[in-house]
Amino acid sequence: MVRLKNRYIVIEVNPRDQNETDTLHPFKLSQTALNQTVQGKVDQLHGDFGAAAILAGFSAKYVNPYTRIGIIRCRSGPHKLITSTIPFITQVDSCQVSVNILYVGATIKKCFNFVKLHQQRKSDEYCIKLESDEAKKSLKEALMNFGSM
Amino acid sequence: MSNYYYLDIKLILANPEEVTPAFYKKNILEAVKQLFGETGASIPIDILKFNSETLEAILRVPKSHYIKIRSSLVLSGKYEGIRCIYSIQKSTPLLLALQGDSRNYNH
Numbered sequence: 001m002v003r004l005k006n007r008y009i010v011i012e013v014n015p016r017d018q019n020e021t022d023t024l025h026p027f028k029l030s031q032t033a034l035n036q037t038v039q040g041k042v043d044q045l046h047g048d049f050g051a052a053a054i055l056a057g058f059s060a061k062y063v064n065p066y067t068r069i070g071i072i073r074c075r076s077g078p079h080k081l082i083t084s085t086i087p088f089i090t091q092v093d094s095c096q097v098s099v100n101i102l103y104v105g106a107t108i109k110k111c112f113n114f115v116k117l118h119q120q121r122k123s124d125e126y127c128i129k130l131e132s133d134e135a136k137k138s139l140k141e142a143l144m145n146f147g148s149m
Numbered sequence: 150m151s152n153y154y155y156l157d158i159k160l161i162l163a164n165p166e167e168v169t170p171a172f173y174k175k176n177i178l179e180a181v182k183q184l185f186g187e188t189g190a191s192i193p194i195d196i197l198k199f200n201s202e203t204l205e206a207i208l209r210v211p212k213s214h215y216i217k218i219r220s221s222l223v224l225s226g227k228y229e230g231i232r233c234i235y236s237i238q239k240s241t242p243l244l245l246a247l248q249g250d251s252r253n254y255n256h
Contacts (some may be wrong), residue, residue, distance in 0.1 A: 049185050
Protein backbone atom coordinates (compact mmCIF):
# COMPACT_ATOMS: atom_id res chain seq x y z
CA MET A 1 0.00 0.00 0.00
CA VAL A 2 1.10 3.51 -0.68
CA ARG A 3 0.59 6.13 1.94
CA LEU A 4 -0.33 9.70 1.12
CA LYS A 5 1.90 12.07 2.99
CA ASN A 6 0.76 15.54 3.86
CA ARG A 7 2.61 18.58 5.05
CA TYR A 8 1.12 21.24 7.27
CA ILE A 9 2.65 24.69 7.03
CA VAL A 10 2.04 27.06 9.92
CA ILE A 11 2.19 30.68 8.76
CA GLU A 12 1.95 34.04 10.42
CA VAL A 13 0.24 36.80 8.42
CA ASN A 14 1.38 40.24 9.54
CA PRO A 15 -0.32 43.33 8.16
CA ARG A 16 2.17 45.94 6.96
CA ASP A 17 0.43 49.02 8.35
CA GLN A 18 -0.20 47.61 11.83
CA ASN A 19 2.33 47.30 14.58
CA GLU A 20 3.36 43.66 14.99
CA THR A 21 2.71 43.57 18.71
CA ASP A 22 -0.60 45.35 18.45
CA THR A 23 -2.88 42.50 19.49
CA LEU A 24 -5.77 44.65 20.56
CA HIS A 25 -6.83 44.93 16.94
CA PRO A 26 -7.50 41.52 15.46
CA PHE A 27 -6.47 41.19 11.84
CA LYS A 28 -9.35 39.57 10.01
CA LEU A 29 -8.80 37.65 6.81
CA SER A 30 -11.15 35.50 4.83
CA GLN A 31 -10.09 31.92 4.27
CA THR A 32 -10.95 31.94 0.60
CA ALA A 33 -8.80 35.03 0.07
CA LEU A 34 -5.79 33.33 1.66
CA ASN A 35 -6.45 30.20 -0.37
CA GLN A 36 -6.67 32.13 -3.61
CA THR A 37 -3.63 34.25 -2.85
CA VAL A 38 -1.38 31.26 -2.22
CA GLN A 39 -2.62 29.47 -5.32
CA GLY A 40 -2.34 32.59 -7.45
CA LYS A 41 1.21 33.26 -6.28
CA VAL A 42 2.29 29.67 -6.94
CA ASP A 43 0.78 30.03 -10.41
CA GLN A 44 2.77 33.23 -10.94
CA LEU A 45 6.10 31.86 -9.68
CA HIS A 46 5.90 28.21 -10.72
CA GLY A 47 3.48 28.44 -13.64
CA ASP A 48 0.88 25.93 -14.76
CA PHE A 49 3.11 23.11 -13.55
CA GLY A 50 3.25 24.47 -10.01
CA ALA A 51 -0.45 25.32 -9.87
CA ALA A 52 -1.37 21.82 -10.97
CA ALA A 53 1.18 20.18 -8.65
CA ILE A 54 -0.19 21.76 -5.49
CA LEU A 55 -3.87 21.45 -6.42
CA ALA A 56 -4.41 17.97 -4.97
CA GLY A 57 -4.95 18.04 -1.23
CA PHE A 58 -4.45 21.78 -0.91
CA SER A 59 -6.32 23.83 1.66
CA ALA A 60 -5.42 27.02 3.47
CA LYS A 61 -7.04 28.02 6.74
CA TYR A 62 -6.77 31.20 8.70
CA VAL A 63 -7.07 30.11 12.29
CA ASN A 64 -6.68 32.96 14.71
CA PRO A 65 -7.08 36.68 13.92
CA TYR A 66 -5.36 37.67 17.18
CA THR A 67 -2.09 35.81 16.68
CA ARG A 68 -2.56 35.95 12.86
CA ILE A 69 -1.88 32.28 12.45
CA GLY A 70 -2.88 30.29 9.43
CA ILE A 71 -2.37 26.68 8.44
CA ILE A 72 -1.86 25.38 4.93
CA ARG A 73 -2.27 21.70 4.21
CA CYS A 74 -0.69 20.23 1.10
CA ARG A 75 0.84 17.06 -0.23
CA SER A 76 4.40 16.22 0.63
CA GLY A 77 6.60 16.97 -2.36
CA PRO A 78 4.81 19.96 -3.88
CA HIS A 79 4.98 21.60 -0.45
CA LYS A 80 8.42 22.78 -1.53
CA LEU A 81 6.78 24.89 -4.22
CA ILE A 82 4.51 26.45 -1.60
CA THR A 83 7.21 27.08 0.99
CA SER A 84 9.34 28.77 -1.67
CA THR A 85 6.40 30.96 -2.69
CA ILE A 86 5.03 32.07 0.69
CA PRO A 87 7.74 34.70 1.39
CA PHE A 88 6.76 36.46 -1.85
CA ILE A 89 3.16 37.04 -0.79
CA THR A 90 2.68 40.77 -0.23
CA GLN A 91 -1.03 41.26 -0.67
CA VAL A 92 -4.06 39.33 0.58
CA ASP A 93 -7.48 40.68 -0.32
CA SER A 94 -6.20 44.24 -0.94
CA CYS A 95 -4.35 44.24 2.42
CA GLN A 96 -0.59 44.74 2.40
CA VAL A 97 0.88 41.86 4.39
CA SER A 98 4.10 39.99 5.04
CA VAL A 99 3.90 36.27 5.63
CA ASN A 100 6.30 34.25 7.76
CA ILE A 101 6.62 30.50 7.82
CA LEU A 102 6.73 29.39 11.44
CA TYR A 103 6.72 25.63 11.15
CA VAL A 104 6.40 22.83 8.64
CA GLY A 105 5.09 19.60 10.09
CA ALA A 106 3.97 16.21 8.87
CA THR A 107 1.04 15.72 11.25
CA ILE A 108 -1.59 18.14 12.44
CA LYS A 109 -0.85 17.07 16.01
CA LYS A 110 2.75 18.28 15.82
CA CYS A 111 1.52 21.55 14.32
CA PHE A 112 -1.05 21.89 17.06
CA ASN A 113 1.63 21.39 19.73
CA PHE A 114 3.81 23.99 18.07
CA VAL A 115 0.97 26.50 17.73
CA LYS A 116 -0.02 25.96 21.36
CA LEU A 117 3.51 26.66 22.57
CA HIS A 118 3.80 29.63 20.23
CA GLN A 119 0.52 31.16 21.40
CA GLN A 120 1.39 30.60 25.04
CA ARG A 121 4.66 32.41 24.57
CA LYS A 122 2.90 35.25 22.77
CA SER A 123 0.20 35.58 25.40
CA ASP A 124 2.85 35.80 28.12
CA GLU A 125 4.55 38.51 26.10
CA TYR A 126 1.37 40.54 25.73
CA CYS A 127 0.16 40.04 29.30
CA ILE A 128 3.12 41.99 30.65
CA LYS A 129 1.68 45.14 29.10
CA LEU A 130 -1.81 44.65 30.52
CA GLU A 131 -2.86 45.85 33.98
CA SER A 132 -6.12 44.19 34.99
CA ASP A 133 -6.70 40.45 35.43
CA GLU A 134 -9.94 40.70 33.45
CA ALA A 135 -8.17 41.96 30.36
CA LYS A 136 -5.47 39.30 30.74
CA LYS A 137 -8.05 36.55 30.94
CA SER A 138 -9.97 37.71 27.88
CA LEU A 139 -6.74 38.11 25.90
CA LYS A 140 -5.63 34.59 26.81
CA GLU A 141 -8.97 33.19 25.75
CA ALA A 142 -8.79 35.00 22.43
CA LEU A 143 -5.25 33.80 21.81
CA MET A 144 -5.88 30.18 22.69
CA ASN A 145 -8.94 29.91 20.48
CA PHE A 146 -8.38 27.04 18.06
CA GLY A 147 -12.03 26.65 17.14
CA SER A 148 -11.48 26.53 13.41
CA MET A 149 -8.41 24.31 13.56
CA MET B 150 30.79 16.44 -19.55
CA SER B 151 29.27 19.78 -20.43
CA ASN B 152 27.25 22.20 -18.34
CA TYR B 153 25.03 23.03 -21.26
CA TYR B 154 22.65 21.29 -23.60
CA TYR B 155 22.24 22.42 -27.18
CA LEU B 156 18.93 22.19 -28.96
CA ASP B 157 18.41 22.45 -32.69
CA ILE B 158 14.82 23.61 -33.01
CA LYS B 159 12.50 24.78 -35.73
CA LEU B 160 9.43 26.97 -35.35
CA ILE B 161 6.59 25.89 -37.62
CA LEU B 162 3.85 28.48 -38.00
CA ALA B 163 0.32 27.89 -39.26
CA ASN B 164 0.52 31.11 -41.31
CA PRO B 165 4.16 31.82 -42.11
CA GLU B 166 5.33 35.33 -41.34
CA GLU B 167 8.56 37.16 -40.65
CA VAL B 168 10.10 36.42 -37.26
CA THR B 169 12.91 38.43 -35.72
CA PRO B 170 15.38 36.81 -33.31
CA ALA B 171 14.02 38.98 -30.47
CA PHE B 172 10.46 37.77 -31.04
CA TYR B 173 11.74 34.22 -31.36
CA LYS B 174 13.39 34.36 -27.97
CA LYS B 175 10.41 36.17 -26.46
CA ASN B 176 8.15 33.36 -27.58
CA ILE B 177 10.43 30.73 -26.07
CA LEU B 178 10.58 32.64 -22.78
CA GLU B 179 6.81 33.02 -22.78
CA ALA B 180 6.39 29.30 -23.27
CA VAL B 181 8.69 28.60 -20.31
CA LYS B 182 6.93 31.21 -18.21
CA GLN B 183 3.54 29.77 -18.98
CA LEU B 184 4.53 26.28 -17.82
CA PHE B 185 7.08 26.99 -15.08
CA GLY B 186 6.32 30.57 -14.03
CA GLU B 187 8.80 33.27 -13.14
CA THR B 188 11.31 30.78 -11.74
CA GLY B 189 11.33 29.14 -15.15
CA ALA B 190 11.63 32.46 -16.95
CA SER B 191 14.82 33.19 -14.98
CA ILE B 192 16.66 30.28 -16.63
CA PRO B 193 19.36 31.67 -18.92
CA ILE B 194 18.57 30.64 -22.48
CA ASP B 195 20.77 31.69 -25.39
CA ILE B 196 20.11 31.62 -29.10
CA LEU B 197 23.45 30.86 -30.67
CA LYS B 198 22.35 30.76 -34.31
CA PHE B 199 19.18 31.88 -35.95
CA ASN B 200 17.98 31.35 -39.46
CA SER B 201 15.15 33.77 -40.25
CA GLU B 202 14.20 31.98 -43.48
CA THR B 203 13.70 28.48 -42.14
CA LEU B 204 12.98 29.71 -38.56
CA GLU B 205 15.56 27.27 -37.25
CA ALA B 206 17.67 28.10 -34.26
CA ILE B 207 20.28 26.60 -32.00
CA LEU B 208 19.56 27.10 -28.32
CA ARG B 209 21.97 26.76 -25.45
CA VAL B 210 20.38 25.91 -22.09
CA PRO B 211 21.89 24.87 -18.75
CA LYS B 212 22.01 21.11 -18.31
CA SER B 213 20.08 21.29 -15.04
CA HIS B 214 17.10 22.95 -16.74
CA TYR B 215 17.18 21.13 -20.06
CA ILE B 216 14.09 19.03 -19.31
CA LYS B 217 12.07 22.09 -18.28
CA ILE B 218 12.95 24.01 -21.43
CA ARG B 219 12.31 21.07 -23.69
CA SER B 220 8.94 20.29 -22.16
CA SER B 221 7.80 23.91 -22.41
CA LEU B 222 8.84 24.00 -26.07
CA VAL B 223 6.82 20.87 -26.69
CA LEU B 224 3.75 22.32 -24.96
CA SER B 225 3.99 25.74 -26.59
CA GLY B 226 1.19 26.31 -29.09
CA LYS B 227 0.98 30.00 -29.93
CA TYR B 228 3.25 32.54 -31.60
CA GLU B 229 1.75 36.06 -31.43
CA GLY B 230 -1.74 34.61 -31.70
CA ILE B 231 -0.84 32.26 -34.55
CA ARG B 232 -0.88 28.51 -33.98
CA CYS B 233 2.60 27.08 -33.97
CA ILE B 234 4.70 24.12 -32.96
CA TYR B 235 8.35 23.74 -32.09
CA SER B 236 9.98 20.84 -33.78
CA ILE B 237 13.03 19.72 -31.84
CA GLN B 238 15.31 18.34 -34.49
CA LYS B 239 18.27 17.41 -32.37
CA SER B 240 19.49 17.86 -28.84
CA THR B 241 22.93 17.15 -27.55
CA PRO B 242 25.33 18.10 -24.78
CA LEU B 243 28.04 18.56 -27.42
CA LEU B 244 27.68 21.42 -29.88
CA LEU B 245 29.79 19.61 -32.44
CA ALA B 246 27.24 16.82 -32.65
CA LEU B 247 24.78 19.21 -34.30
CA GLN B 248 27.15 19.38 -37.27
CA GLY B 249 26.26 15.96 -38.63
CA ASP B 250 22.50 15.78 -38.76
CA SER B 251 21.17 12.94 -40.88
CA ARG B 252 17.59 14.18 -40.55
CA ASN B 253 18.07 17.12 -42.87
CA TYR B 254 20.59 15.46 -45.14
CA ASN B 255 19.82 15.63 -48.86
CA HIS B 256 21.34 12.97 -51.10
